[in-house]
Amino acid sequence: MNFLVSFLNSMPNAIGQGLAWGIMAVGVYITYKILDIADLTVDGSLATGGAVAAVLITMGWDPWLAMLMALIAGMLAGLITGLLHTACGIPAILAGILTQLALYSINLRIMALNDIITMGAAAAKTKPTLALNPDRNALALSSRYVRDLALNNPLLLLAVAVAVVIGVLYWFFGTELGSSLRATGANGNMARAQGINTNRAKVLGLVISNGLVALSGALLAQYSGSATIDMGRGAIVIGLAAVIIGQVLFKKIFHNFSLKLLSAVIGAIIYYTVITLVLRLGLESTDLKLLTAAVVALFLSIPYLKKKYFTKKSRKGGKSNA
Amino acid sequence: MLDLVGIRKTFNIGTVNEKTALRGVDLHLDDGDFVTVIGGNGAGKSTLLNAVAGTWPVDEGTISIGGVDVTHLAEHKRAKYIGRVFQDPMMGTAATMQIEENLALAARRGQHRTLKRGITREEREEYKKLLEMLDLGLEDRLTSKVGLLSGGQRQALTLLMATLKKPQLLLLDEHTAALDPKTAAKVLDATERIVNRDKLTTLMITHNMRDAIVHGNRLIMMYDGQIVLDISGEAKKHLTVEDLLARFGQTTGSSEADDKLLLS
Numbered sequence: 001m002n003f004l005v006s007f008l009n010s011m012p013n014a015i016g017q018g019l020a021w022g023i024m025a026v027g028v029y030i031t032y033k034i035l036d037i038a039d040l041t042v043d044g045s046l047a048t049g050g051a052v053a054a055v056l057i058t059m060g061w062d063p064w065l066a067m068l069m070a071l072i073a074g075m076l077a078g079l080i081t082g083l084l085h086t087a088c089g090i091p092a093i094l095a096g097i098l099t100q101l102a103l104y105s106i107n108l109r110i111m112a113l114n115d116i117i118t119m120g121a122a123a124a125k126t127k128p129t130l131a132l133n134p135d136r137n138a139l140a141l142s143s144r145y146v147r148d149l150a151l152n153n154p155l156l157l158l159a160v161a162v163a164v165v166i167g168v169l170y171w172f173f174g175t176e177l178g179s180s181l182r183a184t185g186a187n188g189n190m191a192r193a194q195g196i197n198t199n200r201a202k203v204l205g206l207v208i209s210n211g212l213v214a215l216s217g218a219l220l221a222q223y224s225g226s227a228t229i230d231m232g233r234g235a236i237v238i239g240l241a242a243v244i245i246g247q248v249l250f251k252k253i254f255h256n257f258s259l260k261l262l263s264a265v266i267g268a269i270i271y272y273t274v275i276t277l278v279l280r281l282g283l284e285s286t287d288l289k290l291l292t293a294a295v296v297a298l299f300l301s302i303p304y305l306k307k308k309y310f311t312k313k314s315r316k317g318g319k320s321n322a
Numbered sequence: 323m324l325d326l327v328g329i330r331k332t333f334n335i336g337t338v339n340e341k342t343a344l345r346g347v348d349l350h351l352d353d354g355d356f357v358t359v360i361g362g363n364g365a366g367k368s369t370l371l372n373a374v375a376g377t378w379p380v381d382e383g384t385i386s387i388g389g390v391d392v393t394h395l396a397e398h399k400r401a402k403y404i405g406r407v408f409q410d411p412m413m414g415t416a417a418t419m420q421i422e423e424n425l426a427l428a429a430r431r432g433q434h435r436t437l438k439r440g441i442t443r444e445e446r447e448e449y450k451k452l453l454e455m456l457d458l459g460l461e462d463r464l465t466s467k468v469g470l471l472s473g474g475q476r477q478a479l480t481l482l483m484a485t486l487k488k489p490q491l492l493l494l495d496e497h498t499a500a501l502d503p504k505t506a507a508k509v510l511d512a513t514e515r516i517v518n519r520d521k522l523t524t525l526m527i528t529h530n531m532r533d534a535i536v537h538g539n540r541l542i543m544m545y546d547g548q549i550v551l552d553i554s555g556e557a558k559k560h561l562t563v564e565d566l567l568a569r570f571g572q573t574t575g576s577s578e579a580d581d582k583l584l585l586s
Contacts, residue, residue: 186416195401
């Protein structure tokens with residue numbers, strides 16, 4: 001009984017985490033599902049979003065403007081990966097890893113920006129964490145109010161943010177330009193034969209995706225009260241977990257594109273609910289990466305194993321007929 | 323309409339797999355020419371079409387379409403002038419997108435893609451009518467995913483897409499080779515109708531000599547990266563398969579290649 005109460009008590013926080021990570025999962029959906037690229041930039045760009053938003057907020061910026069800047073910073077990160085991939089011919093996965101690695105150094109510098117401006121030469125040149133406090137900083141959301149029945153409840157803002165992001169993407173992928181991105185991921189040969197610049201489409205997709213991932217990082221930093229250098233570590237796997245859980249659970253009933261995006265967000269919420277549950281069951285939070293990797297590996301292998309299993313079955317049938 | 327001058331292409335230069343696929347091809351097509359291309363495996367037929375389409379840059383020579391030099395134009399930019407149907411039915415359409423979405427993508431070939439709606443209501447009506455003409459029962463399945471269609475339906479759709487926006491040049495790369503005879507005939511029939519209706523300048527590769535003779539106003543045969551035979555007008559009308567084989571033997575000095583040419 002105690003266990004159930006404490007679990008239910010932590011549910012609002014799990015939903016909040018899930019919604020914020022849901023925006024990140026939507027970004028992963030764009031590259032992984034639409035463009036057919038596994039983009040590892042996101043581990044870096046999530047932290048970049050958090051770092052940019054946190055440092056600007058500590059410098060007294062309006063949190064919304066800070067989030068806009070985080071979005072732009074993420075888009076730039078995506079642009080770099082896109083150009084490394086298309087203009088320099090580096091495989092997409094490696095291009096993402098390179099940007100992600102470079103961002104580690106950059107993010108440490110970004111978080112030290114305020115100290116350098118206020119303290120000058122005496123300040124440390126790099127900083128691994130940056131704390132945000134709703135009492136001292138102007139934040140758009142904070143997990144402190146996650147159980148309050150009030151307008152500043154972060155779940156409300158996160159739900160609206162998710163709805164706006166899905167709405168804008170639904171519109172965009174229905175346009176001529178958005179359709180050209182989908183065609184690029186679906187069949188590059190066909191896209192080029194129809195005059196689509198597939199390289200440009202890939203870059204644009206990476207830009208949009210990483211913009212969303214950084215926005216998610218900016219929301220997470222405010223929600224959890226800090227930006228840290230490794231807040232994005234393993235983010236791609238969490239994003240994939242959300243996308244895959246959503247797909248497995250809802251692919252039979254969600255056919256509309258906006259609902260498919262929503263299923264990634266729901267996937268993220270389910271992921272954080274499960275995480276909360278296993279933490280209550282006594283797992284250490286450092287064990288979670290192992291758990292996440294195992295879950296994603298399992299779900300990614302299901303389609304392959306299923307095929308193998310069914311092929312064997314039909315072969316057996318063929319023999320008995322003969 | 324199409325001018326190829328001294329086109330050369332060698333693949334895998336400097337490796338054991340080095341293969342010269344085109345050895346100085348010159349070809350001129352007049353406006354409205356419907357040229358069938360035959361030749362054995364590795365003769366350079368597909369390579370020729372890919373050179374025109376810009377799949378990769380050629381080593382030597384110039385390509386111009388309607389007087390515009392496209393030799394150094396990227397594949398997607400050349401698409402403005404060219405409609406294509408590939409041999410593989412999977413290659414010309416996007417399987418995970420709807421029939422009408424595929425058509426809408428093709429309708430905007432060569433245009434700048436904007437933030438306007440990807441498909442309009444008027445377009446849907448138009449596509450329905452065009453699909454009716456194909457007579458494959460696709461007109462009521464506008465929102466079906468293309469992945470659900472048969473190979474023949476996909477090829478017919480690709481043909482429609484290639485000609486939806488009238489191309490200056492239509493390239494057909496053995497587009498009926500992967501289909502069963504009945505469907506192949508249907509797709510070829512639709513090809514003939516569309517090409518005649520729009521008076522399209524067309525290059526059609528085929529492995530079937532009879533098709534090559536029946537269709538088009540001109541026939542070229544390729545051998546070892548070169549055009550070895552070029553027959554048009556009245557001479558082509560009276561051509562038989564036996565003639566072709568004999569001519570092939572004369573030009574190439576080989577006789578044992580006959581079966582290979584026929585069957586390939």
